[in-house]
Amino acid sequence: xxxxxxxxxxxxxxxxxxxxxxxxxxxxxxxxxxxxxxxxxxxxxxxxxxxxxxxxxxxxxxxxxxxxxxxxxxxxxxxxxxxxxxxxxxxxxxxxxxxxxxxxxxxxxxxxxxxxxxxxxxxxxxxxxxxxxxxxxxxxxxxxxxxxxxxxxxxxxxxxxxxxxxxxxxxxxxxxxxxxxxxxxxxxxxxxxxxxxxxxxxxxxxxxxxxxxxxxxxxxxxxxxxxxxxxxxxxxxxxxxxxxxxxxxxxxxxxxxxxxxxxxxxxxxxxxxxxxx
Numbered sequence: 001x002x003x004x005x006x007x008x009x010x011x012x013x014x015x016x017x018x019x020x021x022x023x024x025x026x027x028x029x030x031x032x033x034x035x036x037x038x039x040x041x042x043x044x045x046x047x048x049x050x051x052x053x054x055x056x057x058x059x060x061x062x063x064x065x066x067x068x069x070x071x072x073x074x075x076x077x078x079x080x081x082x083x084x085x086x087x088x089x090x091x092x093x094x095x096x097x098x099x100x101x102x103x104x105x106x107x108x109x110x111x112x113x114x115x116x117x118x119x120x121x122x123x124x125x126x127x128x129x130x131x132x133x134x135x136x137x138x139x140x141x142x143x144x145x146x147x148x149x150x151x152x153x154x155x156x157x158x159x160x161x162x163x164x165x166x167x168x169x170x171x172x173x174x175x176x177x178x179x180x181x182x183x184x185x186x187x188x189x190x191x192x193x194x195x196x197x198x199x200x201x202x203x204x205x206x207x208x209x210x211x212x213x214x215x216x217x218x219x220x221x222x223x224x225x226x227x228x229x230x231x232x233x234x235x236x237x238x239x240x241x242x243x244x245x246x247x248x249x250x251x252x253x254x255x256x257x258x259x260x261x262x263x264x265x266x267x268x269x270x271x272x273x274x275x276x277x
Contacts, residue, residue, distance in 0.1 A: 002274065005029035007076045009050070009248075013069030017044045026050070028076055028248075031274045043252075051250050054080040077248050083234045084252040085227030092141060092221035093129055096208065097184060100237045102218065103127075105200045110180055116173045125170060126180045133170035133180075135161035184219030191218055207236040212258070212265035228257040232266065239269065243276060 007028040014022040018041040026032055036042050048066035055061035057074050088099045097103040107123040110116060116125070125133040127140075134140030138158035142165040146154050157163040164171060164181035171179045176194065178186075186194060188208045195201040208214070211232040216225070225233065231254060238249070254270075255263050 002030050007073065009071065009073035009076070011045070011049060011068055011071050014041075014045060014049055014066065015068065016048055016066030017041060019044055019049075019066075028073075029274070031270060046250060047252070051080060051082055054248060055082075076246065078244055078246040080248045080250065081238050082250045082252075083231055083238065083254070085231045085256070087222055087227075088225065088230045088233050089222035092223055094222035095184075095219045096188075096213070096216055096222075096225075096233050097218040099222070099233055100204050100208065100240065102201065102204045105198075105204075106183060106218075107180075109198065109201070110173055110175050113173055113175055119169075119173075121170075121173065126166075126173075128165040133166050135165055135167050137161065138165070140165050181219075185217055187215055187217055189214035204236075204240050207239045207269075208233070210239075210265065210269050211236050212262040226257060228254075228262075235266075235269070239273065249273070 004027045009026045009028065011022070011024045011026070014024065018039060022041070022045070024045065034042050034046055044066055049068055050071070052061065052063050052065040053068075053071050054074055054077065055063065056065060058077065058080055088094055088096075097106065104123070107126040110126045111121055111123045121133075124130055128134045128142075129140055135142075135158060137160035138144055142158055142161065142163040143155040144158055146156060148154060158165075161167065165184075166179075166181055171181060173179065175183070178194070183191070183194070188205055192202065192205045192209060192214075195205065208216075213229065213232055213236065216229060222230070231251070235251070235254075251270075254266060258266065
């Protein structure tokens with residue numbers, strides 16, 4: 001067991017929902033797990049009281065925290081990060097590359113290719129979200145939605161770009177033999193090898209790999225990710241940021257739906273985070 005940093009957050013007199021005048025001490029600088037039977041008030045304590053009160057104090061959030069007498073010790077924190085299983089985006093345009101910030105250095109790398117510079121292409125040319133490099137037939141989505149009236153709408157691959165999302169000019173630019181669509185179709189594990197010599201890209205890929213997401217594709221639509229996968233994408237994004245040493249990370253049931261191997265990978269990352277302070 002780690003000694004922690006000697007500081008703690010103390011919740012006094014929690015009495016929201018099923019909680020009845022409960023006092024809880026949460027040590028800082030440690031890996032804390034809140035457990036209990038269904039309906040015992042775990043989510044109320046962590047989500048409704050602790051996280052909302054911390055967000056109110058640190059960010060001026062307006063959500064009303066759960067009832068308690070006081071919370072002491074929040075002055076030891078300068079950031080609270082809530083990592084849940086909500087989607088990283090509600091449209092197919094959002095994907096692991098865009099959410100983690102990977103897409104920016106990748107587009108910059110393509111814009112630095114001699115042929116791209118000769119044509120005057122900027123990084124924006126390699127975005128499927130804006131005019132220039134995207135396929136205008138499907139607006140960079142890679143598919144066309146067909147209205148079926150009384151049946152659910154269906155999606156078919158775009159006949160112009162065949163699902164690549166980019167126009168011919170953008171796809172003519174290659175980096176190490178691959179165009180931008182082919183790179184977005186790579187798995188994290190494949191991209192790690194492809195960008196091995198580029199630390200700015202590799203570091204973000206490595207954190208995705210470390211949380212057990214080596215199999216997902218960089219351009220995989222956010223709508224196809226499970227709740228557990230979305231949560232781990234969020235976790236990897238936070239891990240790639242500079243730590244302040246005063247951050248409270250709150251994870252909601254992070255092992256739900258994970259295999260034993262994925263749980264072990266996640267635990268290694270979380271322990272590494274705690275060891276880093």
